[in-house]
Amino acid sequence: MEFRDGVIALLAVAVGYAIGLIxxxxxxxxxxxxxxxxxxxxxxxxxxxxxxxxxxxQDKAINLDWHTHMQLYQEAIATVDECEANINNVLTVxxxxxxxxxxxxxxxxxxxxxxxxxxxxxxxxxDDAEIFHSEQMKQFANNTSQxxxxxxxxxxxMSASTMELLEKVNLIYESMPQAMKALQDxxxxxxxxxxxxxxxxxxxxxxxxxxxxxxxxADEVRALSNRSAGxxxxxxxQLRSIQSQIEQLTQHVSKVAAQDMSYIxxxxxxxxxxxxxxxxxxxxxxxVIARIDSSAHELETAISDTIRGxxxxxxxxxxLTYTNQSxxxxxxxxxxxxTMSHEEFGVAGEAVTExxxxxxxxxxxxxxxxxxxxxEIELF
Amino acid sequence: MSNIQIIxxxxxxxxxxxxxFTSDYQHVxxxxxxxxxxxxxSRVLYLDSSALGMMVLLHRKAQERGLTTAIxxxxxxAEEILKVANMQKIxxxx
Numbered sequence: 209m210e211f212r213d214g215v216i217a218l219l220a221v222a223v224g225y226a227i228g229l230i231x232x233x234x235x236x237x238x239x240x241x242x243x244x245x246x247x248x249x250x251x252x253x254x255x256x257x258x259x260x261x262x263x264x265x266q267d268k269a270i271n272l273d274w275h276t277h278m279q280l281y282q283e284a285i286a287t288v289d290e291c292e293a294n295i296n297n298v299l300t301v302x303x304x305x306x307x308x309x310x311x312x313x314x315x316x317x318x319x320x321x322x323x324x325x326x327x328x329x330x331x332x333x334x335d336d337a338e339i340f341h342s343e344q345m346k347q348f349a350n351n352t353s354q355x356x357x358x359x360x361x362x363x364x365x366m367s368a369s370t371m372e373l374l375e376k377v378n379l380i381y382e383s384m385p386q387a388m389k390a391l392q393d394x395x396x397x398x399x400x401x402x403x404x405x406x407x408x409x410x411x412x413x414x415x416x417x418x419x420x421x422x423x424x425x426a427d428e429v430r431a432l433s434n435r436s437a438g439x440x441x442x443x444x445x446q447l448r449s450i451q452s453q454i455e456q457l458t459q460h461v462s463k464v465a466a467q468d469m470s471y472i473x474x475x476x477x478x479x480x481x482x483x484x485x486x487x488x489x490x491x492x493x494x495x496v497i498a499r500i501d502s503s504a505h506e507l508e509t510a511i512s513d514t515i516r517g518x519x520x521x522x523x524x525x526x527x528l529t530y531t532n533q534s535x536x537x538x539x540x541x542x543x544x545x546x547t548m549s550h551e552e553f554g555v556a557g558e559a560v561t562e563x564x565x566x567x568x569x570x571x572x573x574x575x576x577x578x579x580x581x582x583x584e585i586e587l588f
Numbered sequence: 589m590s591n592i593q594i595i596x597x598x599x600x601x602x603x604x605x606x607x608x609f610t611s612d613y614q615h616v617x618x619x620x621x622x623x624x625x626x627x628x629x630s631r632v633l634y635l636d637s638s639a640l641g642m643m644v645l646l647h648r649k650a651q652e653r654g655l656t657t658a659i660x661x662x663x664x665x666a667e668e669i670l671k672v673a674n675m676q677k678i679x680x681x682x
Contacts, residue, residue, distance in 0.1 A: 357674070360672060360673055360674075361673075361674065363637050363640075364637060364640045364641055364644055364673055365641075365644065366637075366641070367637040367638050367640055367641025367642075367644070368640075368641035368642070368644035368645045368648075369641070370638070370641060371606060371638055371641040371642050371645050372645055374606065375610055375645075378607070378610070462603045462604075462638070465603060465637065465638040465641055466602055466603030466636045466637060466638040467636060467637035467638075468636055468637075469635065469636055469637055469640070469669045469672075469673070470634075470665060470669070472672065473665065473668050473669055473672055476672050
């Protein structure tokens with residue numbers, strides 16, 4: 209190789225460098241753009257591939273989820289159904305129970321009123337409705353006591369009168385011996401007269417014919433004296449009869465006037481004791497009756513309160529009915545959802561949810577808890 | 589002479605005592621210047637209705653003369669009988 213070859217080589221290098229420099233300036237941006245585009249395309253394809261694969265897996269997962277949701281909804285519907293049935297049962301049972309209780313309490317109240325009437329009938333006397341039986345017993349007791357006292361008084365009065373009578377009869381009886389003595393005097397006179405007449409007759413007989421008339425007179429005087437003796441005898445007999453009759457009278461009077469008083473004392477004691485017991489019993493009875501009466505009234509009030517309290521079952525009924533309606537609504541909504549696909553749900557689901565919310569906001573429970581407590585009813 | 593006269597009564601003051609009682613009180617009533625008659629029951633164990641009758645009679649007669657009557661010493665059954673017979677209304681219990 210020679211010098212020329214070196215120069216040519218140097219020239220070639222310079223030309224090559226120049227050409228290379230020019231080419232670099234022109235090509236490099238184009239190349240870099242091309243490389244960038246290629247990279248972009250590659251990236252784009254890569255991402256497209258990935259997104260397609262994730263999309264399908266997501267779809268699969270959502271479908272699986274949706275199925276589970278459906279199952280949940282079905283279960284929820286079944287549960288809500290059961291709840292509804294249960295609530296209906298509760299309502300029926302409650303209504304039956306309330307009706308039964310109401311009827312029973314009505315009957316009880318009626319019986320109570322009847323019983324109160326019977327009690328007052330029992331304690332009031334039959335003829336006068338205003339006077340209580342116990343009061344009548346008291347009156348009867350007092351009357352009996354007064355009657356007994358009057359009886360004792362009249363017995364004593366009778367005794368007093370009888371004793372007075374006896375006193376007067378005794379005066380007659382005591383004057384009897386005087387009368388007898390007078391009659392005996394008369395007897396003596398008549399026997400003396402008789403004797404005198406006898407003597408006169410003897411003297412007349414002795415006088416013979418001259419004394420004949422005198423003898424007749426003497427006979428008459430004797431006859432008179434005999435008659436007067438006869439009268440005296442009769443009167444004495446009468447007097448003795450009167451005497452014995454007065455004695456009999458005294459006997460009878462003793463039977464009438466001399467009453468043993470000890471049995472009356474015993475009787476009065478017995479009656480007094482009985483009367484005291486009757487009065488005590490009557491007073492006790494009237495107290496007990498008053499208590500029965502007031503407790504009957506209390507019972508009546510309690511029963512009417514209870515009946516009033518039963519009316520609160522209306523409130524629970526309304527509450528339960530409302531709950532049931534809400535459940536029914538929820539069930540309908542759930543049923544509606546179960547007929548939808550995932551996509552459909554995406555479109556209409558919000559409307560269903562909104563509807564439920566709307567109903568809840570519009571329709572409130574007709575019964576608030578405050579109403580019951582403010583009722584202030586003691587059920588039992 | 590005292591102006592108070594006491595008539596003492598026997599154990600059994602009943603019908604068979606009426607003669608004695610009558611003569612007793614007739615004697616007392618015949619006295620002058622008396623104003624109070626007391627029946628002494630301290631011995632009396634028994635009395636019957638005729639005794640009460642006699643007491644009423646005596647009270648009447650005493651009242652006619654303006655005399656007061658009283659009982660003393662009554663006890664036991666006799667006292668109860670006098671009470672039941674309301675004798676305290678006409679006799680002062682001493």
